[in-house]
Amino acid sequence: MRSRNTRRWAAAAAALTGAGLALAGCASSDSGGGGSASGTWPGEGKSECKGLEQLADFGDLTGKTVSVYTSILPPEQQAQEDSYKLFTTCTGAEVKYEGSDQFETQLVVRVKAGNAPDIAYIPQPGLLKTVVSSGSAVEAPSQVSDNVDKWFGEDWRNYGTVDGKLYAAPLGASVKSFVWFSPKMFADNGWTVPETWDDMLSLTDDIAAKGIKPWCAGFESGDATGWPGTDWLEDAVLRSAGPDVYDQWVNHDIPFNDSAIETSLDDVGKILKDDKYVNGGFGDVNSIATTAFQDGGLPILKGDCAMYRMASFYAAQWPEGTDVSQGGDVFAFYLPTMSDEFGKPVLGGGEFVTAFSDRQEVQAFQTYLSTDVWANEKAKATPGGGWVSANKGLDINNLKSPIDKLSAETLQDPNAVFRFDGSDQMPSAVGAGSFWKEMTAWITGESTDQALTNVENSWPAS
């Protein structure tokens, strides 16, 4: 009996030791440090590498690898990887792509552990700031800075800049200032796409007079329930108070419950908190809180509601076979402005290419991604649509789907004033916490004043 027990102990201890060893084996070593360019670049004389001459600065990178960490997952991942083939052709360096649905959390863990990727596509300017403040991110090379000046507006450059230094160039973009509608339904009823906010309100009344609820909305989104409400408010602030007030509000230079913001939320309330206007196909105002944003616009197809304010990426939510185009089953129009004072504010999002290493191949890849060549390459590699960039060198004809074209036109409009989604820039206790929560409470009955005051009180002290 005794010997049997001893053996069992041995086995247990052995198994544990083995596990420990296996774990130790997982930690791999990582070498860093920049080098100088050597040799001519492999793209020399190749016709497909035309327009990428900047990459010659980095020399021959054959055999080098760049690791990329991102939240972009299949099927979009394939299109991303396809668009990097040209980079390999022209420089010789390979790109190792890793996507994660826990990107925001895991990136911080990896940076803290000294295991940062070469490049991360950070989808939130707030997180970019946090990461830069940790001291591990590397400033973008001059080639990237030149490209950002050439191809992107100053608004976009600012979002990749921390403390006056450009760290990250924009990658993709999405447009949130859209209202989805049914062109067929509008044509049948003689309605026209509104050009101003007031037009939109009178159209709302016209539709309601027909016995149709003009608007539908859905705030439910699991952990993130309430975010569609934050988008509504942000769009309204941009239109009634303008981009400057918007920036002050996002950076907390004015209180969250400033009177300008209160006016804007009341503007939203005039649409969303009126039982005559919402919530087509679902019920009363309260039902907005429990309707999933993915389902929110679907009643348009049945004619139960006429308009749904939601970002460009909603295109993917329509059932298969829906004709998403001008004159089709559904399409989107630009959420109209309240006055001409502030140009055409565009609320949206996007990713920023942040580097954690200054190795030649990493800087070369950053440069590649900031060129117009890549933007067009990416558009061609995305046959299904659903991708767009704010890069002004992007040829709209290379985009496949009508909604992508509309997004690109909206972003490239000379009057467009781009502003990044505010909740993504605020401290996460607000932007991923109280702001969502209070918008949900607001739609289920809380007063405008109370909701905004609650968010203001939750703003972190430091």
Next chain:
Amino acid sequence: MSTSEKFVQMVLAIVLFYSVMAIILLLTQRLRSRAGERVQAAAFLGPSLLLIGIGLLYPAIVTAWQSLHGAALFDPPFVGLDNYKTLFTNPQEITVLRNTLLWVVLTPLFSTGIGLGYAVIIDRARFEKFAKALIFMPIAISMVGASIIWKFVYDYKAGGSEQIGLLNQILVWLHLDTYNFLLTDPWNTLFLIVILIWIQAGFAMTILSASIKAIPDDIVEAARLDGVGGWKMFRYITVPSIRPSLIVVLTTITIATLKVFDIVQTATGGNFNTSVLAYEFYRQNFVAGDQGLATAIAVVIFILVTPVVIYNIRQMRKLEGR
């Protein structure tokens, strides 16, 4: 690292670990004295103690230490007991505590009650196996799956339109107004608790039914001869005989309830004042990025669970000792 490299590493690790074990065995087998046995014991216990230290004690201590720090992702400042103060004074967190209390009180009581009642009623009935399978089935479904099923049951559409939700369809048939079950607090928490009761009642029923069957026949027969039957039999014979199992079931469900996360996450995402401690921990840590408050919540959950776990283990030992 490619897959083949990983396999090579795995094989290397196994070889290494066998050789380490061989060395320990070789070195210690010569020791025959009493002191030698102690060395032997230490040689074998050492690695596992070390790993428990790394895997259990160290994280626990770090968690407690982090709970005294602020929200910043990098280098959070020391804030003392502020996070605990927030947890017990902020109205939102107080709602979380209230909900947790509702869960912990109601779920074990109702699951065990329903499980026990069901076990007694179907005991030796004609369709016992089938009836047991019916109530046991929900255990086989994952918590997330169950929550999605129930989310459909509770689904809300305005009175006039076509209903997807079973309960609201029933309300429509009864000519009543439809009701948004998951929206109004505190009732929505009760509707969520129903989901966990639905899952756990089967567990309670299985354990309790087995221990009812284990009551010695002579006791039951003796009671019958004394003229005991029906309610009295249940009250004075059945319940006292299965008391230890009852307590184990109650405490096990309590522990599971303190950790309930999936149902809240799936059904409401913690909105509309339905959040509970375990969910709030996740949300603060991974969504709101406040590791300080999150770890404080983790510590509170740990403190709440510990006495129940100790009591549970003691009862189990008693049960085994019988």
